[in-house]
Amino acid sequence: MDIWPEFQQDLERYRDAVLSIKRSIRLYEECIESLIHQIGSIDFDSAQSLFDELFGMQSELATMLYKYEYEPEKRIRDLIYHLDRDDFYSRKYWHEKFSAGLAWPE
Structure with a gap:
């Protein structure tokens, strides 16, 4: 029984998926960094829509x-933990x- 060809395909799909996930997380990071900077640059009331997005x-x-x-x-785990409460x-x-x-x- 030769399972290597199928296993190798699974590993390649896994690698591709992980790379795609990491790219997406990096995009989240960049957007969040921008939102945080914008929130810190304006008054509290004006920042509410940015907080909604964050x-x-x-x-x-x-x-x-x-x-x-x-x-x-x-x-990212720290961000998830610290921003868990939205009020x-x-x-x-x-x-x-x-x-x-x-x-x-x-």
Whole structure:
């Protein structure tokens, strides 16, 4: 029984999928970095739509981690953890941090 050809195809698909996932995560990172910078550059009330987008992206990354069990790098896991709560007080807290120059939740 020669299973190598099929196994090799599976490995190639896996490699391609992992590379695609890593590229997508990097795009998320770039977008999140931009959102954080924008949030820190404007007043709290004007930042609400940006917060909506930021917390939406956090939710999608959390789905990747918890539903699909894809373990991203620590930086993304930290973001998922720290931005888990989306309410007025957490938005106020993060707006103050981002306005003070924090570039990534820690």
